[in-house]
Amino acid sequence: MDKCYSCGGSVRVIKDQPYEYKECGLPIVLRGILQYTCEDCGETYASIPAMEKLHRVIGEIICRERKALLQPDEIKFLRKNMQLKSKELAQWLGVTPSTVSRWENGKKDIGESQDRLLRSIYLLSVSEKDHKAISDGTTNIFKELPQKRKKIKSPREISFNPQEWLLPDRDCCLT
Ligand SMILES: [Zn+2]
Incomplete structure (x- = not known):
């Protein structure tokens, strides 16, 4: 991603920052993903693969x-x-x-x-x-x-290892 979706300004990549994934409606914090912030309007985006x-x-x-x-x-x-x-x-x-x-x-x-x-x-x-x-x-x-x-009550944050979803599934083989 090189341009801001809102204003077309240039964006900067942020690595290794936890991202509060509020869009999913649960207290999820994602780690290991890239985020982008717009130098002009300050909007922040996360890139969520898979x-x-x-x-x-x-x-x-x-x-x-x-x-x-x-x-x-x-x-x-x-x-x-x-x-x-x-x-x-x-x-x-x-x-x-x-x-x-x-x-x-x-x-x-x-x-x-x-x-x-x-x-x-x-x-x-x-x-x-x-x-x-x-x-x-x-x-x-x-x-x-x-x-x-x-x-x-459950503790609020649901946390898990990025490897659980960022890595492709291992092929399963029956021996
Ligand atoms: Zn912008």
Whole structure:
């Protein structure tokens, strides 16, 4: 990128700066990407490669590592990432569309079973998209989830290693 999208001014590359990826609706900080700042108007841009893979990885991390009940913005992120309408997710989870909306706007906590079901469905959908078997240890997620989680909140930032999404997938071979 050599010209500013807003004013056409010249841009400067910034390396090794964490980038708050607010556009995805979650408290994600990305590392290892290039950013650009306009010398004229001060606008800053990030260059995010492999966006689809990034979103898949974020979703997987939410499903695998967030111990608290899924939060409203996390539920929305998982649903959108599976390209489902509220109505469709509701159908999959056996609840009404208005229940899904209430989870997503924070008026109601997701239930324990639906939390686990949504995580399972998400991981299944990722494996379908990638045409890969789900990796070993996936069911351990459920072993480690607390049983009653009404009051537990997740720490805000979701962090992960850039290598998880910036490197191409290793070829998997069966021996
Ligand atoms: Zn500019």
